[in-house]
Amino acid sequence: MAFRNYILVCGGTACESSKSDDIYNALIAECKAQGVADEVQIVKTGCFGFCEQGPIVKILPEDSFYVQVKPEDVPELIAEHIIKGREVERLLYVKEKKKHAKVEDIEFYQKQFRIVLRNCGFIDPENIEEYIARDGYIALEKVLFEMTPDDVINELRTAGLRGRGGAGFPTWMKWNFTRQASGDLKYIVVNADEGDPGAYMDRSVLEGDPHSVLEAMVIAGRTVGSNQGFIYIRAEYPLAIRRLEIAMKQAREMGLLGKNILGSGFDFDIEIRLGAGAFVCGEETALLASIEGRRGMPVPRPPFPAVKGLWGMPTVINNVETWANIPVIIAKGGTWFNKIGTQDSPGTKVFALTGKIRNSGLVEVPMGITLREIIYDIGGGIAHGKEFKAVQTGGPSGGVITIENLDTPIDFGSLTKLGSMMGSGGMIVMDEDDCIVDVTKFYLNFTVDESCGKCSPCRIGGRSLANLLEKITKGNGELADLDQMLEIGQAMKKASLCALGQTAPNPIISSLHYFRDEYLAHIVDKKCPAGKCKSLISYYILPDKCIGCTACARKCPTGAITGERREVHVIDQAACIKCGVCYETCKFGAIEVR
Amino acid sequence: MKEESAFPKELIAFIDEWKAKPGNLIMVLHRVQEEFGFISRESADRVALMLDIPLATIYGVISFYHFFKTVKPGDSNIQVCLGTACYLKGGDALIEELTNLLGVAEGEVTEDGKFSLEGVRCVGCCGLAPVLTVGGEVFGKVTKDELPGIIAKFS
Ligand SMILES: Cc1cc2nc3c(=O)[nH]c(=O)nc-3n(C[C@H](O)[C@H](O)[C@H](O)COP(=O)(O)O)c2cc1C
Numbered sequence: 071m072a073f074r075n076y077i078l079v080c081g082g083t084a085c086e087s088s089k090s091d092d093i094y095n096a097l098i099a100e101c102k103a104q105g106v107a108d109e110v111q112i113v114k115t116g117c118f119g120f121c122e123q124g125p126i127v128k129i130l131p132e133d134s135f136y137v138q139v140k141p142e143d144v145p146e147l148i149a150e151h152i153i154k155g156r157e158v159e160r161l162l163y164v165k166e167k168k169k170h171a172k173v174e175d176i177e178f179y180q181k182q183f184r185i186v187l188r189n190c191g192f193i194d195p196e197n198i199e200e201y202i203a204r205d206g207y208i209a210l211e212k213v214l215f216e217m218t219p220d221d222v223i224n225e226l227r228t229a230g231l232r233g234r235g236g237a238g239f240p241t242w243m244k245w246n247f248t249r250q251a252s253g254d255l256k257y258i259v260v261n262a263d264e265g266d267p268g269a270y271m272d273r274s275v276l277e278g279d280p281h282s283v284l285e286a287m288v289i290a291g292r293t294v295g296s297n298q299g300f301i302y303i304r305a306e307y308p309l310a311i312r313r314l315e316i317a318m319k320q321a322r323e324m325g326l327l328g329k330n331i332l333g334s335g336f337d338f339d340i341e342i343r344l345g346a347g348a349f350v351c352g353e354e355t356a357l358l359a360s361i362e363g364r365r366g367m368p369v370p371r372p373p374f375p376a377v378k379g380l381w382g383m384p385t386v387i388n389n390v391e392t393w394a395n396i397p398v399i400i401a402k403g404g405t406w407f408n409k410i411g412t413q414d415s416p417g418t419k420v421f422a423l424t425g426k427i428r429n430s431g432l433v434e435v436p437m438g439i440t441l442r443e444i445i446y447d448i449g450g451g452i453a454h455g456k457e458f459k460a461v462q463t464g465g466p467s468g469g470v471i472t473i474e475n476l477d478t479p480i481d482f483g484s485l486t487k488l489g490s491m492m493g494s495g496g497m498i499v500m501d502e503d504d505c506i507v508d509v510t511k512f513y514l515n516f517t518v519d520e521s522c523g524k525c526s527p528c529r530i531g532g533r534s535l536a537n538l539l540e541k542i543t544k545g546n547g548e549l550a551d552l553d554q555m556l557e558i559g560q561a562m563k564k565a566s567l568c569a570l571g572q573t574a575p576n577p578i579i580s581s582l583h584y585f586r587d588e589y590l591a592h593i594v595d596k597k598c599p600a601g602k603c604k605s606l607i608s609y610y611i612l613p614d615k616c617i618g619c620t621a622c623a624r625k626c627p628t629g630a631i632t633g634e635r636r637e638v639h640v641i642d643q644a645a646c647i648k649c650g651v652c653y654e655t656c657k658f659g660a661i662e663v664r
Numbered sequence: 665m666k667e668e669s670a671f672p673k674e675l676i677a678f679i680d681e682w683k684a685k686p687g688n689l690i691m692v693l694h695r696v697q698e699e700f701g702f703i704s705r706e707s708a709d710r711v712a713l714m715l716d717i718p719l720a721t722i723y724g725v726i727s728f729y730h731f732f733k734t735v736k737p738g739d740s741n742i743q744v745c746l747g748t749a750c751y752l753k754g755g756d757a758l759i760e761e762l763t764n765l766l767g768v769a770e771g772e773v774t775e776d777g778k779f780s781l782e783g784v785r786c787v788g789c790c791g792l793a794p795v796l797t798v799g800g801e802v803f804g805k806v807t808k809d810e811l812p813g814i815i816a817k818f819s
């Protein structure tokens with residue numbers, strides 16, 4: 071029997087944390103209670119991407135888009151929308167007094183183009199039938215029965231797909247190396263380590279559409295001549311691991327994984343291996359060492375894993391997002407794919423848009439879109455009416471992009487030209503309250519923590535850079551420190567063994583290029599213009615604004631604020647620990663940071 | 665409370681199943697930590713024996729990976745995200761406040777053994793920054809004022 075309505079509930083980790091599980095259960099109970107259980111299908115899907123507004127409930131066929139739904143709202147949703155056919159206005163997504171009922175009306179989705187996230191938010195990731203219903207495993211069938219390995223490689227070549235894990239290496243070339251390598255034992259590996267803090271697209275793909283990755287792995291196995299795949303995934307992603315396990319089990323039951331796949335005589339199976347919280351293990355040679363059960367230390371390349379990888383055997387290793395593109399390319403053809411995006415980088419890219427942006431979330435856009443479109447049209451601009459300062463891409467290996475370059479069409483090449491890089495797709499928006507020196511220090515501390523310590527340029531150089539930044543933010547910086555940082559950075563770029571060390575200085579080089587003034591303010595004027603570096607700021611009470619309400623004095627943890635009721639208060643600078651509580655507390659804007 | 669060195673049947677079965685597979689050590693250590701919440705000296709000894717891997721190699725691996733713990737965490741482990749998105753939205757202020765509220769530093773366990781406090785790198789919910797997790801439950805867009813309530817919920 072066909073259902074009258076379909077209710078889709080976001081079941082990604084982000085929304086699960088905002089009680090989407092309770093909503094799902096309430097929907098089931100309420101449909102029963104109101105007697106429509108037989109007419110309505112309720113589906114728990116993967117992430118819709120619009121995390122800012124979660125949890126999200128979508129009702130088909132009307133395509134009504136309800137945001138920030140609470141379990142208490144469920145009875146009304148069923149009684150009004152399902153039974154009476156009237157949309158529940160107060161829960162529809164509202165922007166500037168216009169209500170947006172339909173997905174295609176929402177600016178957050180308008181400029182998006184979904185290939186990788188095609189199924190996220192549309193299917194129940196725990197039900198293989200739903201993946202199949204949306205053309206799932208069609209590509210695999212094609213590869214098994216209609217295409218030769220050469221055809222597959224040619225299709226990827228025509229598509230021009232470049233690896234989405236950061237470096238942008240052409241995928242067809244990797245596969246071709248492994249295919250041509252001699253030996254019967256070859257491996258297929260999925261890099262799901264997703265170490266860049268601030269990126270979470272791989273997690274969403276695995277949680278929302280695990281079969282797209284499994285299907286692609288079997289295709290690769292058939293193409294390069296491998297019968298065994300591994301998915302290396304961070305242990306911090308338990309929901310993604312569970313959904314992968316379910317997907318693998320269902321695929322085996324349907325003969326899409328295991329022995330003699332679909333009767334073709336081809337065998338392929340997959341095993342999950344867990345990461346254990348080491349950023350460097352996202353680097354491919356370190357990752358392979360980790361699968362082998364060892365400490366995850368990179369080794370020099372060449373030889374590349376494509377030729378000599380896991381246990382010394384030829385190994386194809388690709389990023390999750392790269393994998394998710396493959397079935398679509400095979401099904402729709404390389405020519406179709408190549409028309410999307412730019413010549414340098416065909417296709418789309420998923421970005422995790424976070425930081426001081428109004429609509430945080432996951433967005434998938436064609437390459438060649440401008441940052442302005444992403445930040446303003448999709449992201450809704452800067453939150454709380456603040457001023458845009460910069461956007462950081464490429465995570466700890468990348469750099470900042472400033473307002474002058476917001477109109478550059480972005481792809482692998484153009485971001486590198488701007489002194490940043492694509493990286494895994496983290497896009498962190500900063501506003502006037504963020505101090506560029508402080509954020510740079512954050513990245514350097516991260517790489518110092520995560521350096522495996524194998525080679526000295528990274529181990530010692532990284533530490534020195536972090537120390538110099540610490541010195542500057544403490545107000546002890548000297549002008550010579552700037553040149554010294556650049557010198558150390560150049561040495562690290564040249565002499566480090568792996569890309570972690572080679573790219574660690576990038577945030578410094580880039581921020582010094584675009585924000586030299588701000589470094590100078592810290593060093594010469596001993597001021598932090600953003601008011602972030604505690605050693606360089608003081609809090610003052612403005613006498614003409616203070617009405618003597620005593621709110622700040624009551625909250626100050628050190629009792630540094632004195633003053634009679636209804637009289638101007640003062641801060642004892644010697645006692646102040648610069649916690650900022652008074653600044654947050656004062657309702658009259660009487661506290662100033664200098 | 666479970667005897668720390670006593671491996672239950674299921675754990676032994678898991679190790680037996682993985683024994684013959686190359687590169688099994690990290691998977692076995694994960695399973696041991698899942699069982700006890702950390703990897704004690706006794707557990708490491710036992711794994712060394714069962715897999716026939718030198719204890720030094722095992723400690724080499726445990727110390728390399730941040731995820732493995734050698735001290736018993738509190739009944740509820742609080743992880744505050746210090747990834748980039750959360751850092752910009754004040755994740756460090758959350759950890760500072762928790763340090764005050766719980767009276768322990770990052771990486772420590774409260775005297776009554778109820779809570780442990782940890783800073784972690786990105787839990788993958790950056791859209792909800794700042795984020796913290798307690799015993800695996802995720803809390804998003806957390807403000808300092810909400811912290812006492814969250815702690816009370818797990819006390
Ligand atoms: C320090 C470091 C961390 C990395 N982390 C990741 C990661 O988390 N995920 C990923 O897919 N690639 C990561 N990479 C890139 C991988 O080494 C490799 O290029 C990628 O898995 C290749 O897949 P692709 O061709 O599909 O991009 C990292 C590289 C370095 C140097």
Ligand code: SF4
Binds near residue numbers: 367368521528529572
């Ligand atoms: S560059 Fe850093 S992370 Fe890479 S091998 Fe050297 S020490 Fe290890």
Ligand code: SF4
Binds near residue numbers: 628631
């Ligand atoms: S910044 Fe903190 S310590 Fe200083 S006066 Fe304000 S409340 Fe008190």
Ligand code: FES
Binds near residue numbers: 268786789791
């Ligand atoms: S940075 Fe905190 S969840 Fe990603």
